[in-house]
Amino acid sequence: MPVNLPAPVAADLHPVAGVRIGVTEAGVRKANRKDLTVFLLDEGTTVAGVFTQNRFCAAPVQVGREHLQAGKGIRAMVINTGNANAGTGAAGLANARATCAALGKELGLAPEQILPFSTGVIMEELPVDRIVAGLPQAIAAARADNWATAAEGIMTTDTQPKAYSRQLQVGGKTVTVTGISKGAGMIRPNMATMLGFVATDAAIDPALLQGLVKELADGSFNRVTIDGDTSTNDSFVLMATHQAGHAPIASWDGVEAQALKAALLDVARLLAQAIVRDGEGATKFITVQIDGGKTEEECRLAAYAIAHSPLVKTAFFASDPNLGRILAAVGYAGITDLDQTAIDLFLDDVHVVVNGGRNPSYQEADGQRVMKQQEITVRVVLGRGNASQTVWTCDFSHEYVTINADYRS
Amino acid sequence: MPVNLPAPVAADLHPVAGVRIGVTEAGVRKANRKDLTVFLLDEGTTVAGVFTQNRFCAAPVQVGREHLQAGKGIRAMVINTGNANAGTGAAGLANARATCAALGKELGLAPEQILPFSTGVIMEELPVDRIVAGLPQAIAAARADNWATAAEGIMTTDTQPKAYSRQLQVGGKTVTVTGISKGAGMIRPNMATMLGFVATDAAIDPALLQGLVKELADGSFNRVTIDGDTSTNDSFVLMATHQAGHAPIASWDGVEAQALKAALLDVARLLAQAIVRDGEGATKFITVQIDGGKTEEECRLAAYAIAHSPLVKTAFFASDPNLGRILAAVGYAGITDLDQTAIDLFLDDVHVVVNGGRNPSYQEADGQRVMKQQEITVRVVLGRGNASQTVWTCDFSHEYVTINADYRS
Structure with a gap:
C-alpha cells in the first residue's frame, strides 16, 4: 500500500x-x-x-x-x-x-x-x-x-x-x-x-x-x-x-x-x-532534515545514515520511538569531529534530545504519537553551523523482504 | 535459528x-x-x-x-x-x-x-x-x-x-x-x-x-x-x-x-x-571475498557494498540467484574508475559472470544449487590488481524485521 x-x-x-x-x-x-x-x-x-x-x-x-x-x-x-x-x-x-x-x-x-x-x-x-x-x-x-x-x-x-x-x-x-x-x-x-x-x-x-x-x-x-x-x-x-x-x-x-x-x-x-x-513495502513517508551542519556534505552524510539504517527504518515500521537508533546513525555517519553534546533531535514538534541526552521534558507518549503517523519529519540539529539538507525515505517492513525475496518468481 | x-x-x-x-x-x-x-x-x-x-x-x-x-x-x-x-x-x-x-x-x-x-x-x-x-x-x-x-x-x-x-x-x-x-x-x-x-x-x-x-x-x-x-x-x-x-x-x-x-x-x-x-534473522552465512583489486581499500568498499545491500541479502534469503544485484552493488561501491568489462563473479565454484556479462556456460540451476546452501562464498574478481579482502555477513529475512520492530516491546 x-x-x-x-x-x-x-x-x-x-x-x-x-x-x-x-x-x-x-x-x-x-x-x-x-x-x-x-x-x-x-x-x-x-x-x-x-x-x-x-x-x-x-x-x-x-x-x-x-x-x-x-x-x-x-x-x-x-x-x-x-x-x-x-x-x-x-x-x-x-x-x-x-x-x-x-x-x-x-x-x-x-x-x-x-x-x-x-x-x-x-x-x-x-x-x-x-x-x-x-x-x-x-x-x-x-x-x-x-x-x-x-x-x-x-x-x-x-x-x-x-x-x-x-x-x-x-x-x-x-x-x-x-x-x-x-x-x-x-x-x-x-x-x-x-x-x-x-x-x-x-x-x-x-x-x-x-x-x-x-x-x-x-x-x-x-x-x-x-x-x-x-x-x-x-x-x-x-x-x-x-x-x-x-x-x-x-x-x-x-x-x-x-x-x-x-x-x-x-x-x-x-x-x-x-x-x-510507493517504496517497496513502505507504510510511512519520512522526511529527514539535518540542520546546523558546517557543510551541506556533512548534513547529507547524516541524513543518509539515518535514511539507510535498517534499525531506524524498522523502528519506524513498528511505530516504536526507539530514537537512540537515530543518534547512533548520526554518530557513525562519518562526521569525524562531531560533538555529541551539541546535538538536538526533534520528531515533528516533539523535542526528544537536548545536547545529546534525553530531553527531561520528553514523554515517550509524545514520541509514540508522532511515530504512529503516516508522515513523519525527523529533524537533527548538529549545532555546528548553518548548513541544511533534506532527504525523503520510507520505513522498512516485512513486505519489503517479501517483495525482494519473490521478485523474480 | x-x-x-x-x-x-x-x-x-x-x-x-x-x-x-x-x-x-x-x-x-x-x-x-x-x-x-x-x-x-x-x-x-x-x-x-x-x-x-x-x-x-x-x-x-x-x-x-x-x-x-x-x-x-x-x-x-x-x-x-x-x-x-x-x-x-x-x-x-x-x-x-x-x-x-x-x-x-x-x-x-x-x-x-x-x-x-x-x-x-x-x-x-x-x-x-x-x-x-x-x-x-x-x-x-x-x-x-x-x-x-x-x-x-x-x-x-x-x-x-x-x-x-x-x-x-x-x-x-x-x-x-x-x-x-x-x-x-x-x-x-x-x-x-x-x-x-x-x-x-x-x-x-x-x-x-x-x-x-x-x-x-x-x-x-x-x-x-x-x-x-x-x-x-x-x-x-x-x-x-x-x-x-x-x-x-x-x-x-x-x-x-x-x-x-x-x-x-x-x-x-x-x-x-x-x-x-547468530545475526538477527540470519538463515545463511555468507563469505564475501573480493580479489584482483588495486588496493585493499577498494576491495573493502566492494565487499561492504555487497554485504550491506538489502537487495543482495533478500535474494540470499530467497535462495534466488539474482546475481545482477551483486554486480550492481559492486558498481556503486565507489570505485570511480571501475571497468565493468573486467569483472568476474563466482558463487562458490560456479563461474557466473565473465568480463562483466553472463558466463555463456552458466546454468541457473547451478546458481540455485549454491544459493540453497547454508554457507555461501561470493567471490568477485575485479581484474585490476592483486589486492584482496574478505568480510562475513548473513542474509536478510522477515525475522530481522520482526526482531527489530519488536525489540523494545
Missing part, C-alpha cells in the same frame, strides 16, 4: 504540445502487460538527461549517453520494462543499439536521435526481437493525451502509476509541465531503478538545459532513498518542445523564469517523492 | 589462569535474567582494548577509554545487559563512573582499574542502583570455570551464547586462549553492538598488546556486518595474565609467537563469525 499516493487522474495530466506517447504490450517478460512505451518528440525539441553513477551501468544508459553526446537532436525515446539489459556485456550493447536502429527506421530518424531505457531484471538477455516487433503498434498508439497510460506502461514493482502536471503563464502564454516516474526499490541518490521523464512546451535556451536537469535531479530524485541500492539503469530526462509560443528563456533571472523553474522542480520533486511513497 | 552455531560446551572452555568471572541477575531491565557479569583479573594482568568509532559513543566507552589511558592497571571489568547507557548525556557518564567506583570499593581497587561495558537499549537512564546492588553477588559467584555462564550473561538479542577456546605450547608450557562475544544486530565494522572479551595466560610484552588487539580486531570483528549499523558501545578487550610460566614474548618473530598470535586470531575470528551466524 503506497503512503498517501492516489492514482493520477488522466484528465489532470495536461498534454505537452510536441510530445506524443504510445504504449503497447510486447511480451518482454510476461504476457498481457503494458511493457513498451515510445515517446515521439516534434522537431525542435531539446532534450537533456542525467544517468546513474553506478559503474556497472546498463547498456541503454551507455547508449543513451552516446546518443545525447552525438548532438543530432533527440526525436524519440523507447522504454521497456521486464528486463534491465544490465550485466549483459557486448550483446546488451548490441541489443540497445538494435532497438534504437529499429525505432529510427520506423520513424525515418538516425539511431542517434533515439534514447533507449530499460528497467527490470538484471543479467538476462534483452528479448530484442519482441521489443522490435512491438514498435509499430506502440507508434500507432501514440497520442498527446497518453501520459496516464505511459505512467502505467513504465511500472515494474510499482503499485501505483506516478504522474504530475502543472501549468503557468510565461510571456502571456500558458506553459505546461507534465512528467511521469517509476521505481519502488533499488532507490538511492545518483540515482535509482528510477526512471523519470518530464516534458514542457516552454522555450528554454538549449544551453541552459543540461544545467537545469542536473539542478532538478539534485532537488528531487537525488534526495530520495528506499534501500540504499543505486541501480544500474537510473535515468531522468527533461524535454523542452519550445511550442508554447513565448520568447525563449535565456537566463533564470526574472520572475517568470523562476516560476517556470519552480514548476519544473515541483513536478520533479512530486515524482521523486511518489517513488518513496 | 543461528546458522551452524552450536552452543558452546562448558567443558571445552579452558579456564585462563588469573581470570575469574561472576554472573548474576541484577534486574537491569527484566527480572530472572543473567544481566550482570564481572571479570576479576589477577595483579600483573595487562589489558588492551579497541572501541567503537561511532561519534555518539556510549558513556561506558568514554569512561573505559579514560581508564585504560590512566595506566593504573586494569584489574576488573563490569558488564551489564538491558541498557546501553548511550545517549544519556552527563548523567550517563556519572552512572558509568559510579558503577566503577562501587566495584572498586568492593575489591579495594581504584575506579580507574575498572572497565565498564553496557549493552541494550539506547537513550534510557542506566539503573545504576540495581547494578551496584548486584555487584557483591556477582563477585561472590566468581570462578575460573565460568566462561560458559559469562557467554550467557552478556547476551541481548543473541539466541546462542558464543565462546571458543584454544590451547597450545609456548616455551614448553601450555598456554590457553579463551574468549566470549555477544551481538546480533547493529553490526558492522568499527564495530558493532558487539562485545568481545579474549583472555590468555600467555606472557606478552605489554608494549605489544595494543598493536595486537588492533590487529586481532581488524582480522575478525572489523570484518563482520549484519545490517551496516555501527553501534555506540562496541568493545573488544584482550587480557594477558602472564601466568603460563613461559618467557615473555617480546616480538612476533618466531614460530611459537606466530602460533600464539594465530590461536588468538582463530578465537577472535570464530567469535566474530559467531555473531554473524
